[in-house]
Amino acid sequence: MSRFTAAVVGGSGFTGGELLRLLVGHPAFEVVQATSREYENKTVGYVHPNLRGLDLRFSSPEELESVDVLFAATPHGVSMQHIDSFRDAAGLVVDLSADFRLPEADAYDEWYDGHTATEHLADAEYALPELNRENLAGADLIAAGGCNATATLLAMKPLVDAGFVSDGDRVVVDVKVGSSEGGAGGGKASSHPERSGVVRPYAPTGHRHEAELEAYLGLSTAFTVHAVEMVRGASATCHAFPGGPVTKGDLWGAYREAYEDEPFVDVVAGGGGTYRYPEPKAVAGTNRAEVGFALDPGNKRVVAFGAIDNMMKGSAGQAVHAANVALGLEETTGLDQLGLHPVGSP
Amino acid sequence: MSRFTAAVVGGSGFTGGELLRLLVGHPAFEVVQATSREYENKTVGYVHPNLRGLDLRFSSPEELESVDVLFAATPHGVSMQHIDSFRDAAGLVVDLSADFRLPEADAYDEWYDGHTATEHLADAEYALPELNRENLAGADLIAAGGCNATATLLAMKPLVDAGFVSDGDRVVVDVKVGSSEGGAGGGKASSHPERSGVVRPYAPTGHRHEAELEAYLGLSTAFTVHAVEMVRGASATCHAFPGGPVTKGDLWGAYREAYEDEPFVDVVAGGGGTYRYPEPKAVAGTNRAEVGFALDPGNKRVVAFGAIDNMMKGSAGQAVHAANVALGLEETTGLDQLGLHPVGSP
Amino acid sequence: MSRFTAAVVGGSGFTGGELLRLLVGHPAFEVVQATSREYENKTVGYVHPNLRGLDLRFSSPEELESVDVLFAATPHGVSMQHIDSFRDAAGLVVDLSADFRLPEADAYDEWYDGHTATEHLADAEYALPELNRENLAGADLIAAGGCNATATLLAMKPLVDAGFVSDGDRVVVDVKVGSSEGGAGGGKASSHPERSGVVRPYAPTGHRHEAELEAYLGLSTAFTVHAVEMVRGASATCHAFPGGPVTKGDLWGAYREAYEDEPFVDVVAGGGGTYRYPEPKAVAGTNRAEVGFALDPGNKRVVAFGAIDNMMKGSAGQAVHAANVALGLEETTGLDQLGLHPVGSP
Amino acid sequence: MSRFTAAVVGGSGFTGGELLRLLVGHPAFEVVQATSREYENKTVGYVHPNLRGLDLRFSSPEELESVDVLFAATPHGVSMQHIDSFRDAAGLVVDLSADFRLPEADAYDEWYDGHTATEHLADAEYALPELNRENLAGADLIAAGGCNATATLLAMKPLVDAGFVSDGDRVVVDVKVGSSEGGAGGGKASSHPERSGVVRPYAPTGHRHEAELEAYLGLSTAFTVHAVEMVRGASATCHAFPGGPVTKGDLWGAYREAYEDEPFVDVVAGGGGTYRYPEPKAVAGTNRAEVGFALDPGNKRVVAFGAIDNMMKGSAGQAVHAANVALGLEETTGLDQLGLHPVGSP
C-alpha cells in the first residue's frame, strides 16, 4: 500500500482528535504533525486520553510541515484565512469547517459572514462519497459536510432520487444532537450541570445546514435542531409529504437502490427487536450511518431517519473516507470500527 | 378548608406514586387507600423511596374504600372494566388512562381496541383546565389527558385560538419523551443498558394522541415520538405553517392572551441566557408547563414548543389540578412545587 | 408566624439559587435582595429558570440592604473579607462557604490559605442541627457544613456516639459527588463532553473536609472523592473497623438512637425492594438525608452510608434549617419538599 | 497467520456480543456458531445492532459445532454443567463465567453454591495475562476473571509485588460499576427509570470477587460495589495502608516495573489536564486498563486505582487476549481498538 504523510491542524479539538484517532490506526497514513496553540509542546495524550500511547506533541499552526495531506479541523473562518498556506503545505487539503462546503460565494453572504477566499471555491469538492464520489478522485481540496446536513442528506437522498419528494416540497427536519457538536471550547450553557438531560431547542430556526440541503439535494428544508443528552450523535427526523401515493415496497426499493452498494450505510426500517429504526448510539465511534423510514398513510407522510456520529460520519470519518477516495485507496481503509452493544450515552 | 378523602388505584405505578406524593402534601386531601396487587401489604415506601415517611400499606383493588375522590392510575382498559365499582366507591373519579379521554365511542374503535363502557363517556370531562376549565366544576368523572397530547395542546392552543393555524392545516409534531412514560413495568427495551442514551423513534407514526388533538383543538397532526435520555419529561416541537404573514408581536400577543392568567403556564420564547425556549428539565417534578415559539420567516413557519413533566402536568398533576377545580378548591392548592436549578436529567 | 427579611449574597450561583428557591417558598421569609456582579439588573429567572415567576432583579453586593438574615453563598475567602459589612447589614449571618466552619484559626492555616477574620471564629456555630442543635438557638453567625463532610458526619455519628469507632481509628471514606459541587463557574473539565459519564477521582487524597470530621466527630478519616455522573448528590461510603464485635442489632440500635427524633434523617439499611441502602437520587431536591449501614463480619467491618443532595442538606437546606432553629421557628418550616420517584439523574 | 474456527455459547448476551464483535474483527478467527435459545434462527444483528452486517444466525446450544475454540459466555453454573460437551466440541475452551476461576473446589463451597465438575479445576488457567501469562501458552481450559476482580488485581499487583502491601494487610476496595455488569436479563431494579443516575451500594459486603483477590494476590480485601450511572465500566479504588514509609518515586517504580512491557496497561497517576487518574470512560470499548495511584502521607495511605471496560478487559477482551496467548498468536491481535474522546457515558 502506498503511504502518505498527514498533518492535523486543530489537533487539540474534538474533530481533530477524531482525525488523529483514525489516522493513527490507518495503514496508509503517517501522522507527522498535530497543531495546537494552547497545548503547544504538550503530548497529544494530555488532551486526548485515548491517545496516550501516541508519541507526538502538539506544535504551532504557524509552522506547518510539508505533507501529502493536510486535514484542517478549525473553527469557521480559519481555513479561509489560511487556505493558501494550507495548500502550499500539502497536495491535498481536507477541511472540516464550513469554509469550502458551499459551491457559491453568494451562499456565504446569505448564511455565513461572507467569504474571503472565493477563488478556491471552484476547486473544492463536497466530501460525502454517497453524494459526490465521482468527483472526489484526484481532488485536491475537499470540504467535509456539516454533521446535521450529512444526517439529513443521507436520510432524504433516496426519496429525492426516486422522485417522491421534489423541488417545491417543504420538508420539516427535526434534528437531535449531542454536546460534542459544540466543540471543545464550550461556554456556560455547555457546562455539565446546565447541559445535562436537556431537550433544548438550540437552533429553532434558520440553521445554516439548510444551505447544504439546498445545494446538494435541491431541497427546501425547515430545520430545527435540539440539543439532547448525549455527547456523540446526530439524528435527523425528516417529515416529508410526497405528492402521490407511496408504498412500503416503493420505499424499500428506493433505499435499497441508493445504498445497497454503499459500504457505510445500513437501512433500518421497522424490523423486530429493540433497535427498529436508526439510532445514533448504535453507530457511535464509527463511520457508519443508519438510515430508514416509516410510512404514515393517514397523513400521507413519509418519515425519513438518519443517524450518525457527528464527529465521524458527520465530520472526521467522512473526511478520511473522502481522502481514501481521492487518493485511490480502498474506501473502507482505516474505517472498519464497529459500534458497541450495549452502550450507554456515548 | 374542606377536606376530602382519596384513594389511588394503581398506587404502585409511576403516576400512582406521583398522585400519592401530591395528595400527601395537599392540605385538602387525606389518602386512605393505595392499591397494588403485586405489593399488597407492603408499605408505600417499599416501592416509592421518596414516600418512606408515609404510614400506609398497599391494599387490594378488589376491596375499594368509600372515598370522596378515587384516582385511577391503571393501564388502558382497566378503568373501563371497573368504572361502575369506581363510581360506586367515590363521588368523583379521576382517571389517568385513555379510557375516558375521547368524547366519541367511535374514536376508541379507530385508535384503541374499542370501548366497553360507552355509557359513561358522556359524563367524562377532559381534565386540562387550560382547555376545559368551565366544564370541570362539579364534574364527577374526569379524564386526564395524554402526556404528549398535553404538551402539544398547550403549545398549539394559542395559534389555533388566534386563527394562525386552522382546520385543514397539517402540523408536524415531533415529540421527545423520557422513560417514565413507559410505566413501571418496562420490558427489555426499557432496561438501562438498552434504553440509555437513545434517540429512538419509538412511535414513528400513528400515535394515538393524534386523536386528542383532533378532538380538543380540531387539529390534524402528524406525530412522531422519540424516546430520549431522560426519565421525566415530554417536549413537543410543533412545526406549523400559517397561511398568512405572522409577526413576532402577533405571536407574543397570542401566547399572552392564552396564558397570562394561567397559574401553571410560562411563555418562554427566545430571551437571553441559557434557557431560551421551553425545556422539560426546568419543570421536572412540577405541574408547570413551559410553552413558546420561534418564527422562521424564510420557511413561513412557526415552531411552537411545549415542555412538561409527563407524570405531572402530563398526568398526575393535571389530575389533581382538575380535581381542585371540580371540588371548588383554589386551583394551585398542593401544586406549588418549584423546579430545580441546576438539575441533571431528572 | 413572625416574618423575617432576607438577602442572598451570591444569588446567581448554584447554592445561592437553592437558597432563593427555599426562601421564596418559606412562609417566614421575604427575600428583599439577591446579589450578583455578573448579572446585576437581570431578573433572577434569567439565571434560574425555575424562578421565572419571581419579581426580583440581581443587585450589586456592594450595596447591601439591611435585613434580618443575610445568607452568603460565595466562594471561599469572600465572606472572610466582607464579614464586617455582612454583620452590619444583618443580625444573623448564615455563611455557606468554609470561611467559618472550623473552630480554630490554626486549622485554616493547615487546610486552607489561612484566615483573615479570626476574631469572628468564636461567634460562629456549625449549622448541622443533628450535631449542634443546642448551640444554634439565638446564634448570630452560622457556618453551613461542607457537603461531603455532612454526608460523612451523618453516616458516622451513630457509630461514634455508640463507641463503635473511636479516636485512634482510621476510617476510609469514599465519596461520590455530582457536578453541581463545582459551582456555576466550571472550567474545561466541567464541560458536558468531558464531565459526562465519569468515575473520576477528583480529590484522591488530602480533601479539606477531613478537617470537619476531625473537628466535629474527633474522627480521623482518609477521604477520596470521585466525580460521578449526576448533577446533584453526594454519597459517602465509610469503611470502619470497630475494635470489638458488633451485631446488626447493635447497629440498628445506634442509628435509631441517633436519628429517631430527627425530622430530616431516614435510616435505610438493607430492607427489600429496589432501594435498600442510601441513594442520593431519592433525596435530590430535598433537605433529607438517608443514612444506613451494612455489616461485614468476615472483615470485621462496618460500612456506613450517607446520601444527601449536596446543595440542600449539604448546603442551602442545612443553612435554612439552621436559620429556622436560630430564629425559633418550627425546624421543618419551608423544608418539606419530597423527593421524586422515579427520577433519573437529578 | 494460522486461522482458527470459533463458537460462542451465549452469543445473545452482553459479553457474548462482545466476543462476537472481537472475533468478527480478528484476523485469526472465523466464527462458525453463536448460540441462543431465545433467539434461535434470528440474525445476530437482531440482538446486536452493531453486528447487522454479520451473516450469521443464532443456533441452539444443544447442537455444538466442532471448532478450534469454544467461548462460553453463560451465567454461573452453566459451564460447569456442560463442560464435558464443551471440551468435546473444542480443543480450547475459554469460559467467561466464574465456574473455573478459582483453583480450589473448597472456595466454591464458601463463595458460590459448590462445584459439580471439580475434576476440570486442575486444568483451568486464570485468563489474565498480566498475572498468569506463563501458564496460558498451550492451555486448553481458560477461565476469564471477574470484572471487579480484574480492575482490583491490576491496581494492586504492583503494590503487592513491591512488598508495600502484604498478607495480613486489609485493603478496602470501593468499586463503581456500570449496568452492563448485570447482563442482558435485568429485572425491575435494572429498568431505566430505576437504574438511571444511581449511586447504589448493590453489593455492600461479601462480594464474591474477594475470593479471586485472595487466590491470585494472596490479598485480604474488604469489597463494596456501587452501581453508578454508566453502562460500561468498572473502576476500583483501593485504599491500602503500607506498613512503612513509601514515596511517590517508590510507587512509580513499582507500577513501571509491573507494566512497562504490558501492551494493554497504562499508568495514569496525577499528571496534568483533565484526565489525571484512571477513568473507565477513557477505555470503554477497548481491552485497555488504566491503573494509577495517589499517595496520602497524612494518613499513611496509598490509594490505587484500576479502570477497565467490564465487558472487555474485564471479560471478553481478556478472554480473547488469553486465547491469543494460548494459541501462540501475537498478543494484541484483534484487540487494537482505541477508546473515544470525547465520549459521554458509554
Next chain:
Amino acid sequence: MTEAECVECGADVTLHDDLEVGEIIDCGTCGAELEVVDVSPPVLERAPELEEDWGE
C-alpha cells in the same frame, strides 16, 4: 438451503434446512419478523408484532 422472498422488503431470505411451520425468523435485510406458514415450498408471512407498551 432454500430461499424465499421477504414480504416486507422484497429481499431474499436464506432458510435453514429443517424449517418448520410456525417458526419465526427475521429478514436479514429489513429485520421484519416473518412466520413460516408453509414449508414446501416455503411461504413467509409478516408475524404479528409485539410492540413495547408505552402507556402515556
Next chain:
Amino acid sequence: MTEAECVECGADVTLHDDLEVGEIIDCGTCGAELEVVDVSPPVLERAPELEEDWGE
C-alpha cells in the same frame, strides 16, 4: 421607578432609578436582552445577541 415597553414582546419593563445608557437588562416577560439607549425618557433596544457558538 419608571417603565418602558419591551420592543420584543410589548410588555412593560420596570426600570430602576439610576439607569444608565448602555446598560443591558432583560425583559421580565420575554427575557429579551434590552439595551438602554436613552434615559430621559428611557428608550430600550434589543441588545445584540451573544449566541452559543455551535460549530458543527
